Amino acid sequence: MSISARTSMPRTVAVHTALILYTLIALFPVFVILINSMKSRKAIFREPLALPGPDTFDLVGFQTVLTQGNFPLYFGNSMIVTVVSLALVLVFGAMAAFALSEYRFRGNFLMGLYLAIGIMIPIRLGTVAILKLMAAAHLTNTLTSLILVYTAQGLPLAIFILSEFMRTVSDDLKNAGRIDGLSEYWIFFTLVLPLVRPAMATVAVFTMIPIWNDLWFPLILAPSESTKTVTLGAQTFIGQYVTNWNAVLASLSLAILPVLVLYMIFSRQLIRGITSGAVK
Amino acid sequence: MGSLTLSNVTKSFGKTEVIKGVDLEVQDGEFCVFVGPSGCGKSTLLRMIAGLEDVTSGDVMIDGKRVNLLPPSKREIAMVFQSYALYPHLNVRDNMGLAMKRAGASKAEVTQAVTNSAQMLSLETLLDRRPAELSGGQRQRVAIGRAIVRRPKLFLFDEPLSNLDAALRVATRIEIARLHYELGATMVYVTHDQVEAMTLADRIVVLNAGKVAQVGRPMELYNDPANTFVAGFIGSPQMNFLKAGALGLQGETVGIRPEHLVIGDSGEIDGTISHVEHLGGETNVYVKTGPHGLLTVRLFGEHDFDIDAGVKISPDPARRFHFDAEGQRMR
Ligand SMILES: Nc1ncnc2c1ncn2[C@@H]1O[C@H](COP(=O)(O)OP(=O)(O)OP(=O)(O)O)[C@@H](O)[C@H]1O
Ligand SMILES: [Mg+2]
Numbered sequence: 001m002s003i004s005a006r007t008s009m010p011r012t013v014a015v016h017t018a019l020i021l022y023t024l025i026a027l028f029p030v031f032v033i034l035i036n037s038m039k040s041r042k043a044i045f046r047e048p049l050a051l052p053g054p055d056t057f058d059l060v061g062f063q064t065v066l067t068q069g070n071f072p073l074y075f076g077n078s079m080i081v082t083v084v085s086l087a088l089v090l091v092f093g094a095m096a097a098f099a100l101s102e103y104r105f106r107g108n109f110l111m112g113l114y115l116a117i118g119i120m121i122p123i124r125l126g127t128v129a130i131l132k133l134m135a136a137a138h139l140t141n142t143l144t145s146l147i148l149v150y151t152a153q154g155l156p157l158a159i160f161i162l163s164e165f166m167r168t169v170s171d172d173l174k175n176a177g178r179i180d181g182l183s184e185y186w187i188f189f190t191l192v193l194p195l196v197r198p199a200m201a202t203v204a205v206f207t208m209i210p211i212w213n214d215l216w217f218p219l220i221l222a223p224s225e226s227t228k229t230v231t232l233g234a235q236t237f238i239g240q241y242v243t244n245w246n247a248v249l250a251s252l253s254l255a256i257l258p259v260l261v262l263y264m265i266f267s268r269q270l271i272r273g274i275t276s277g278a279v280k
Numbered sequence: 281m282g283s284l285t286l287s288n289v290t291k292s293f294g295k296t297e298v299i300k301g302v303d304l305e306v307q308d309g310e311f312c313v314f315v316g317p318s319g320c321g322k323s324t325l326l327r328m329i330a331g332l333e334d335v336t337s338g339d340v341m342i343d344g345k346r347v348n349l350l351p352p353s354k355r356e357i358a359m360v361f362q363s364y365a366l367y368p369h370l371n372v373r374d375n376m377g378l379a380m381k382r383a384g385a386s387k388a389e390v391t392q393a394v395t396n397s398a399q400m401l402s403l404e405t406l407l408d409r410r411p412a413e414l415s416g417g418q419r420q421r422v423a424i425g426r427a428i429v430r431r432p433k434l435f436l437f438d439e440p441l442s443n444l445d446a447a448l449r450v451a452t453r454i455e456i457a458r459l460h461y462e463l464g465a466t467m468v469y470v471t472h473d474q475v476e477a478m479t480l481a482d483r484i485v486v487l488n489a490g491k492v493a494q495v496g497r498p499m500e501l502y503n504d505p506a507n508t509f510v511a512g513f514i515g516s517p518q519m520n521f522l523k524a525g526a527l528g529l530q531g532e533t534v535g536i537r538p539e540h541l542v543i544g545d546s547g548e549i550d551g552t553i554s555h556v557e558h559l560g561g562e563t564n565v566y567v568k569t570g571p572h573g574l575l576t577v578r579l580f581g582e583h584d585f586d587i588d589a590g591v592k593i594s595p596d597p598a599r600r601f602h603f604d605a606e607g608q609r610m611r
Contacts, residue, residue, distance in 0.1 A: 172365035175332050180379035180426075181353030194369060 030256065037061050037249035044245055061246030064237075065254065068247070070225065074233035079258060081143055081229060082211050085150035089207050090200060092151070093158030098188050100159065101166040102174070112163065118156030123149065124216060134221055141224040149217050154207040165199040166192060201266040208266075212259050230255045282343055282356075282433035282466035283308045284329065289338035291324055291490075298324050300490040301338070306468065306483075311460050313477045314470045315513070316487035322470040325487070326436050329468065331355050343433055353382070358427035359436040362443060364419040366411040366426070372398075373407040376426045383430070397425045400459065417448040424456070428463065437469040441476065453480065474516055478502075486510050508607035511535045517564055517576045522549075522595070524602065526571035531602040531610050538564065538578035540599035543585075547594030551575065553585045567593060 035051055036044045043056035050056070065071050100112050123130075130149060131140070139145040169192050177187040193200070218232040230251065237247040284306040291299035298321050306312045314322045327333040329340055331352035340347050347355050358379075366375050376397060377390040385393075398404050401421045411419055420440060427435055437456070441449045457480055460467055471477055477484050478498045486493040486501065486509070493513075494506040505511035511519045515537060522534045527548065543565060551569035565577040565585060575593065585591070602610040 170363055170365060172361035172363045173367070175327070175330075175352075176359070176361060176365035177367075178332060179330060179352045179357065179359050181382040182378075190369065191367065 033249050033252050033256075037246070037253040039246075041246055044249075058246070059250075061244075061248075061250030062254075064244065064247040065250045069233060069236060070228070071230075071233060071251065071254070073226070074228050074230045075254075075258070077143060077227055078212060078229040078231070078255075081146045081150065082208055082258075082262075084143075085147050085154060085211050086204060086208050088147070088151040089154035089158050090204060093155050093203065094162050094193060094196070094200065095188070096155070096159045097162035097166050098192060101163045112159075115156050115159045118152075119160060123153045127216070127220060131220055139221075141222050141227050143222065143227055145221045146217055146227075146229075149221065150211045150214075154211070157206060158203045161203050162196060162199055165196045169195050204266045205263060208262055209259060212255075281308055283341075284312075284434060284466060284468065285339075285341040285344075286325075286329070287339045287341070289325070289328065289340060290336045291321070291328060291333060292336045298490050299328070299336075302487075302490075302492055304485060304492065304495065306466060308466055309464050311467045311469065311480055311482045313481035313484050314468065314487055315472060315474065315477045315484060316493075317513070318472065320487045321490045322472075322487055323438055326359075326438055326468060326470050329434075330357055330359050330436055353379075356433040357436055358430060358432040358434075359438065360420075360423050360427050360440045362439040364411070364416075364423045364443075366419055366422060368411055371408050371410050372403065372414075372422050372425075375411070375422060376429045379426070379430050393429045393431075397428045400428065400462070401425045401455070417444055417452065420444060420452060421455070424452075424459070428459065431463075431465075433466065435465055435467040437467065437471075439471055440469075441471070441473070449476075456480065474514065478514075484514075486513060488513075505535075505601065506609050508533060508535065508603050511601060511603075511609075517578060519601075520572070520575045522572045522575075529600075529602065532605040533603040533607070534595070535601040535603060536595045536599060538576040539580075540596040541575065541577045542594050542596065543567070543577050543579070543591050544594065545592060547592035549575075549593040549595075551591055551593055553587055553589050553591060555587070556583075556585050558582065567591060569593070 032048065036048060038052045038059060038061075039050075039056045040058035040060065043050070043052070043058070052058075096115065100108060100115075134140050134145045139148070173191055174187050177191055182191075213231060214229075215231045215235070218227075218229045219235075222228070223232065234248055234251040234255065237244040237251065284304070286302050286304040289299060289302045290297060302325060304312075314325065316322055324333060328335050329342075331347065331350060335348050342355055342357070366372075367378065370378065373394055376394045380390045380393055394407075395404075398407060401424060403418075403421060403425050406414060406418060406422065411422070414422065420443070424440070440456070441452055444452060453476060456467075456469075460480075469476075469480060481498055483495060484498055484501055485495050488509050494501060494510045496504070498514075501510055501514045505514065508521065512521070512535075517538050519535045519537050520541065522536065524531045524534045527534060549569050549572065551567040553565060554568045554574060555566040557564040557566075560582070561580070563579045563581070563583045565579060565583070567575045567577060569575055577593065604610050
């Protein structure tokens with residue numbers, strides 16, 4: 001990147017130093033997990049911060065993870081739960097946001113407030129009620145129960161962010177569509193959604209990561225072998241007396257990959273959204 | 281084929297009444313312009329005609345048919361917006377053809393109609409471009425093209441030229457006037473630019489705070505304003521308002537246009553020159569007077585005055601307008 005007329009050299013250096021420092025701090029735990037997952041058990045405890053060398057390099061953790069237990073299944077479960085919940089949050093969140101920002105109806109403001117309160121009250125407070133509900137609906141130990149809970153958990157923030165963004169979409173554009181005989185669905189999907197794509201990507205990232213990382217609801221609602229998620233699966237290596245650190249670190253390292261892929265997809269969208277031409 | 285009738289139309293947003301009972305008759309083929317200060321409800325009224333806002337009470341009739349409950353796409357209207365409002369993901373051809381396609385026209389019909397309107401506006405070379413690849417003026421021409429493709433009964437324009445620069449504004453204005461002549465269609469046009477209103481309109485509707493202040497042909501409004509609001513709004517520089525009492529005349533206020541004041545050594549009003557504007561073809565002289573405040577005198581050709589020099593002004597008696605205390609014209 002060239003230094004433009006608007007930014008001075010010292011300023012650029014300062015900004016970059018701060019950013020690089022932050023990146024290092026943020027990536028450090030990930031880095032520690034990654035290097036230790038490739039070391040022998042002794043080496044992990046002797047020198048946690050050392051890079052794997054010829055004597056300490058050991059993939060036993062990965063071997064354990066991939067041979068013992070049902071890790072491919074856990075991965076699949078996590079993937080299904082995350083992707084389906086994400087899709088539902090985005091679709092329903094965007095639709096609700098459109099309705100709240102576009103239509104004047106009685107109770108519009110109260111409805112928006114009610115939905116926004118969900119941001120402040122953690123869904124875990126309702127765990128007991130949720131468990132009873134799922135049991136009554138015969139949904140315990142199914143991925144559906146997780147998907148339903150995560151969709152509910154993700155909607156408030158999605159609606160809040162997206163409705164703010166949708167207010168900025170030009171009224172004239174929507175009205176032009178109405179005069180040309182486009183249905184409200186057509187206007188929503190083809191005119192409004194592409195223009196709020198950066199916001200959608202932001203919401204997607206913020207929704208996806210807590211779902212992927214969650215341990216609470218899988219433990220309570222779907223702990224059976226066939227419905228375990230990756231985070232829950234990794235717990236099998238943590239015992240009360242013995243913990244297989246190699247396997248724990250290896251499974252955590254593997255668990256980073258899918259989120260990383262999803263994140264890259266959305267961040268590309270985000271950047272494309274920002275750089276694709278303006279409305280007018 | 282495209283008359284428009286508004287009868288006692290009102291609009292309220294919550295408790296605030298924005299349109300306070302408008303009656304209007306627009307003949308088939310007429311070019312009708314809504315003018316008024318910002319916030320007086322021009323756009324709201326236009327959107328009510330289009331069906332984009334509900335009518336709180338009263339009737340909107342297009343072509344003799346009550347359309348209050350019809351959705352915009354069924355009213356056989358087309359609208360051109362200030363912000364162009366082209367579909368960003370479609371090229372010019374598809375932007376123009378979309379409405380007809382949605383209405384169920386065949387591919388050949390759409391192509392034919394798009395080609396025709398593209399020719400009228402010389403857009404042929406732009407048909408495959410996306411809106412992002414067009415200049416502001418081209419975008420607005422495409423938006424106008426999109427409106428004429430379906431041959432609507434009624435064209436609605438909401439300040440279509442406000443985002444263009446001065447030269448383009450004149451060119452596009454002329455284009456719209458020519459289109460009106462060629463299509464013979466009924467057009468309702470919202471603007472706050474007087475020149476657009478005066479040059480384009482068959483009839484001007486002056487709106488003030490949600491009410492019609494006066495309706496008439498441009499020269500009627502200029503030469504025969506019904507109240508101080510219209511008198512002050514139409515004409516630039518603005519009409520001078522003098523205190524009738526100080527001149528010994530009937531009524532409350534006397535209005536006189538800047539070109540109907542004469543500056544000289546003799547006259548009824550004493551004043552001093554405050555500021556002079558030289559525009560080449562004309563000269564505007566601002567004169568400070570005791571009872572009437574700052575008066576504008578418009579002189580044709582070039583004239584020189586010394587700032588702070590004392591002068592005398594006399595109004596042309598035949599060109600005076602008398603208004604009563606409510607601002608209504610006394611005839
Ligand atoms: N959706 C709305 N809710 C509440 N008030 C509104 C709404 N739309 C418009 N108004 C109010 O109605 C009045 C008229 O607005 P409108 O847009 O018709 O003005 P306008 O004459 O077109 O002005 P301008 O020349 O600035 O475009 C304004 O006072 C505005 O605040
Ligand atoms: Mg307006």
